[in-house]
Amino acid sequence: MFQKILIANRGEIAVRIIRACRELGIQSVAVYSTADADSMHVQLADEAYCVGGPKSADSYLKIDQIIAAAEVGDVDAIHPGYGFLAENAHFNEVCRSSGFEFIGPSPTAMEKLGDKNTARSMAIANEVPVVPGSDGLIEDDAAAIETAKEIGFPVLIKATAGGGGKGMRVAETADDLENALSQARNEAQAAFGNGGVYLERYITSPRHVEVQVIADHHGNVCHLFERDCSVQRRHQKLIEEAPSPNLPADKRKAICEAAVRMIRGADYSNAATVEFIVDQNDDFFFIEVNARIQVEHPVTEMITGVDLIKEQIRVASGEKLSFKQDDLKVIGHAMECRINAENPDKNFMPNPGLIKKFYAPGGLGVRFDSHVYGGYSVPPHYDSMIGKLIVHCVDREQAIITMRRALAEIVTDGISTTAPFHDVVLQHPTFVEGKHDTKFVEREFTGK
Structure with missing residues (x-):
């Protein structure tokens, strides 16, 4: 097992990885830009190194600076998180050639799957339906x-x-x-x-359903069931849930098995998400593979009890998966709302700035993954997400009720967030019935 890991990322995902490292007894090394000097991930890590200026191109995308931090920190491995360099096959190769294990797939698998046309051909070869x-x-x-x-x-x-x-x-x-x-x-x-x-x-009004898969270096590949990510605005996901509502049992089984075939055929190891669109006849078609951990991975963790970040680290260190497919069961229903520093009443205009007062919701079945706190200034240079609100309940109806209660508890005095908009969406009859598709938001909330 690794002794020390560098997290080549920022924000809530960096905090999430640091927590997993601590529970595994692994030391963590953070990197940060000058704009992120006060971020929570910097404070929680065992060590932290500045890698450049506020812009991503001057810091989080600077491969040489990140490798230098890994060398100074004397780490064993690098976890890329999501975004930034997470699916950059060149960065993957540089990490490995510099003597650091990359917590993700091989550069070859990443490069092939990162090209959607090549991935489509691979899907066809592995009998995965394509549009x-x-x-x-x-x-x-x-x-x-x-x-x-x-x-x-x-x-x-x-x-x-x-x-x-x-x-x-x-x-x-x-x-x-x-x-x-x-x-x-x-x-x-x-x-x-x-x-x-x-x-x-072009398939009109599809649902967006994705399958979480993880594979080790010993030939074991397991799916952890599917997530529905159909609530989107301009192709950006807003609400994710698991399991997918109103998906027939035979289609649920088939889509998960197709995802496993795709990953097995790609000679892939570590975590991946295989994304599909589902038409009005419940037929599904392959879109792409995300060769990294996803923003919405917590909903899968909640319904399976599997810590995906820990599993990623174990797999990268050479261990076998800690479970087999038959060990995995869906327990209850989970839902996630991405809380962004944006003003929904002003066409979701970014709203960075000082959070004067902050309160995170809690209670049974509520989880809030975030890097912000009272007195923290949200920088304008990066993605506007300040946290992910996740609930896990016995069924979907209770998950909606609990999510609405939790959304009402969030306090971020000083900046606007998307929490009020999420509450409106959760009350809409189409969403409540689980009949929404990827065009739902633009169709029902014109101008939003």
Whole structure:
């Protein structure tokens, strides 16, 4: 087992990893930017090193600075968390070549799965359903039109690199397609340095269902059931829950088994999330693999009792998974709301600043993963999420009730947050019935 781990991240995920390290008897090393000098992850870690200025490009994305901190801290391994360099295969390789274990998959597996077109081909090879689409990347606009006619309009143009909705466009007709292709390529090139795109049939009003999988170096691969992430705004998840509501038992079993096939076929180890869309007939189709821990991993932890961060660390150190598939059962229902420093009444405008007074909700079945506190200033340089509110109850109905109670308890005097908006969503009849899809927020909360 490792003696010392560096966390190449910030905020709540850094705090989460530090806690897991402490419970495993492992020392933790934090890195931070000048803007994060007072962040909770810096205070909780056994050691902390500044790696640069406020901008991510000057600190959390500086591979040489992070490796230097790992060398000074004399660590055994590096945990990337999510975001920043977590799915950067080059960083993965640099960590390993510098003598530090990377807590994640191999660089080769990461690189293959990070390219969505390659991942799609791997899905087909492993009999994982995919949305009808182009055979590889689209290089020629005329060929794109022919392909679109074959698979049927509307079509979705998708960047082969990156995520977060960048490099994605919907074309309703052949006349729309040429301009949409140009926009998608340009956006993908600017965001990811890779303008490659491919086509898929556009499925209207899908649900977004993902499966948590973890694999060790000994050939063991287990799924930890699925999560529903359909409550989204501009392709960014707002509320996640497990298990997915209104998913038939046979489809639930099939989607989890498909995720295991995908990961096993990729020769993958450590934690991964296999993402799918589910249509109105409950048929599911592969989207992508996230080769890292997810923001929403706590909902899976709550329904299974498995500490995913500890399991990641154990697997990376060479241990076998601490459980087998038959050991895992779904217990109750869990739900997570991402609490962002944004003003929902002003089109979710970011609202960084000083938190004058802070109170975290609690009580039976309530968990709040965060790095903020009273007197902390939320910096404007990073993602606006200040915490994740998670509840775990006997069933979905009680989870909604408990979540609404917990949301009402949050105090963040000095800044606005998305907590009031979450409360509105939780009361909507469509959400209460579990019949929401990825278009739910923009359809029901116009302007939100």
